[in-house]
Amino acid sequence: MSSVSPLVSCRAIRKTYNHGEAQTPALRGADLDIHGGELLILAGPSGCGKTSLISIIGGMLDADSGDCKVLDKNIRTMSAQQRARFRGQHIGFVFQSFNLLPALTAVENISVPLLLQGVPRKAAESQARIVLESLGLASRADHSPGRMSGGQQQRVAIARALVHEPRLIICDEPTSSLDHDAGQTVMETLRKVARTAGRALLVVTHDPRIFCFADRIARMDDGRVISIETHSPKNFLS
Numbered sequence: 001m002s003s004v005s006p007l008v009s010c011r012a013i014r015k016t017y018n019h020g021e022a023q024t025p026a027l028r029g030a031d032l033d034i035h036g037g038e039l040l041i042l043a044g045p046s047g048c049g050k051t052s053l054i055s056i057i058g059g060m061l062d063a064d065s066g067d068c069k070v071l072d073k074n075i076r077t078m079s080a081q082q083r084a085r086f087r088g089q090h091i092g093f094v095f096q097s098f099n100l101l102p103a104l105t106a107v108e109n110i111s112v113p114l115l116l117q118g119v120p121r122k123a124a125e126s127q128a129r130i131v132l133e134s135l136g137l138a139s140r141a142d143h144s145p146g147r148m149s150g151g152q153q154q155r156v157a158i159a160r161a162l163v164h165e166p167r168l169i170i171c172d173e174p175t176s177s178l179d180h181d182a183g184q185t186v187m188e189t190l191r192k193v194a195r196t197a198g199r200a201l202l203v204v205t206h207d208p209r210i211f212c213f214a215d216r217i218a219r220m221d222d223g224r225v226i227s228i229e230t231h232s233p234k235n236f237l238s
């Protein structure tokens with residue numbers, strides 16, 4: 001783990017959702033650091049604020065107050081345009097609902113982050129195939145999402161989050177649609193990615209089968225991070 005400043009540093013993050021008269025406090029002073037080279041699992045009961053916190057770290061949601069730095073940049077003070085560019089370059093997301101483009105094949109979906117960075121199509125697609133193969137899905141490269149199972153779509157979504165080699169990868173329930181073996185394969189791949197110098201993975205999960213892949217498990221309750229356990233994950237690298 002890196003001894004330099006954390007890749008992500010959140011301090012006293014507060015967020016309340018307002019709908020007319022109704023106010024729902026989601027984060028009540030959440031603190032969290034994520035270091036380069038680690039896979040951190042964020043766990044906790046439904047409604048405790050996990051999605052809100054990862055959305056703020058990923059620059060998709062504004063906090064009401066507090067500090068959130070990613071790669072030493074203050075996400076809260078960026079303009080919308082700066083934030084979008086920063087996200088595109090440095091953050092990969094795996095959403096629970098996959099968010100794949102239905103008209104595109106797996107390889108085309110995975111190529112999108114590279115094309116947005118100006119990589120030529122042929123090079124982007126060849127890189128996409130390599131990542132897809134590492135996730136055991138080479139045979140579905142030219143299929144559209146509608147012709148794939150939920151688990152296969154999930155692996156395509158993971159490949160898309162990895163293809164542009166972002167420094168931070170945020171995964172919301174990355175194994176929820178996968179059986180045990182596929183889930184282990186995906187986590188082994190994510191674990192190797194985290195070990196790459198200077199990169200980190202933030203994984204939200206309810207799935208205890210994947211806790212063993214974490215370097216640390218941060219537990220949330222009632223809008224705060226209430227404990228952090230350090231683990232010695234299995235070393236999956238040769």
Ligand SMILES: Nc1ncnc2c1ncn2[C@@H]1O[C@H](COP(=O)(O)OP(=O)(O)OP(=O)(O)O)[C@@H](O)[C@H]1O
Nearest residue numbers: 017024025026044045046047048049050051052053
């Ligand atoms: N868009 C929203 N509008 C209003 N309230 C919201 C909104 N999103 C979340 N909340 C509320 O904020 C609180 C925290 O929600 P959040 O989704 O961050 O929790 P979570 O830990 O990710 O839950 P889960 O594990 O069920 O996904 C909950 O009480 C939730 O109902």
